[in-house]
Amino acid sequence: MPGIEKLLLGILRYRVNTRWKLLEQFQRVKDNPEPTSVFFTCIDSRVLATKFMDSQVGDNFVVRSAGNLIPHACNFSYESATTEAGALELGCIVNGVKHVIVCGHSDCKAMNLLYSMRKEVDTKEGGPLQLWLKRHGAASLEKFKLLTPENEYKGPVPYQTARRFEAFIDPENRFNLADKLSQVNCLQQLQNVASYPFLQDLISREEVKLHAMWFDIYTGEVFMFSRTKQKFILINQQNINHLLHDAYRKIEKIPIAEQKRK
Ligand SMILES: [Zn+2]
Structure with a gap:
């Protein structure tokens, strides 16, 4: 294990x-300042998001948490104020950022732990990491139950942001179940972002857009969720025009009153 000299050098x-x-x-x-995104990702030391995005100074507000979890607005209060909501306000309200990205990844230790706790998630016991995952990852586990042998662990899984959408999880069946949970969880965080009242008008008017990405530790490839294809697709030269079109296309609006937490 390298010491602090590695860092200082x-x-x-x-x-x-x-x-x-x-x-x-x-x-x-x-x-x-012209930042592009508020970018949520995992604390994992292998997820070098600024490298795979070739980021420059001022490009993104980056927020990292174990499992790239963003607490739902119903879990936010004075007693449980979290930096994730504060970052959304600082980025999207104070600085006018137009894109919120949540990026999960394969072999996520936090998601692997959440997966291993899937049968005891209701018990309010455990260390800090376990409690963080149980408190804010339970909704992802609920959605994960929709992946069954009958549908070959693909779903579909429903989500609700400014509109409802469905996702087919890893339809090519390339990843293990904990990685599939990581993808389910990544999309669930978009729903959590959209739960904050101070963002709902902006999201509904598409002045703030929500995107999901997923970094594959095994290959170094980056995927982005396509709402029209209803799955994560590889970000490469072949798919870039589709992804750009998908990211900017107008979506069918639902009045805020009809938007309920699922
Ligand atoms: Zn992780």
Whole structure:
């Protein structure tokens, strides 16, 4: 296990090779910030989102949590204020960010643990990680039950953001059940983002758009959920036009009063 010297020596290399290149970008962003997204992903050390997105200074607000969970608005109060909701307000309200992305990944240790606890999720016992997953991952486990041998563990699984949509989970059956739960969970977080009243008008008017991505640790590939194809598809040259069209297409609006938590 490398010690702290690995980290400190990395900072020395950064000072020589990178810092001076960033100074101009820091100034430009300070005077003219144009962030693209609020990007939620897992704390996993292998998920180098800024690398696979080739991010530059000022591109994204990045929020990381175990299992890329975003607490539902009904779990938010003064006593249980969380940074996830605060980040949505800072990004989308204060800074006018138009895209919220939730990115899960394969071999997620948090999702693997949630999967192993699927039969005891109602017990309010365990360490901090277990309680975090039970409290905010239970809805994902409920949706996961819709993957059955009868439908070859594909679903469909229903979700509700500004409109209802259905997802077929890993229809090519390339991933194990815990990874399928990770995909179910990733989409569930879009529903949780949409649960915050301060965002609902913006989402309904499509001034804020919600997207799900999934990073495959085994291959290094990144997938994006397509609402028209109802599944995650690979982000590559062949699919990019479809994904862009899918991301920007107008959706059928549902009055906010009809939007209920599922
Ligand atoms: Zn993870």
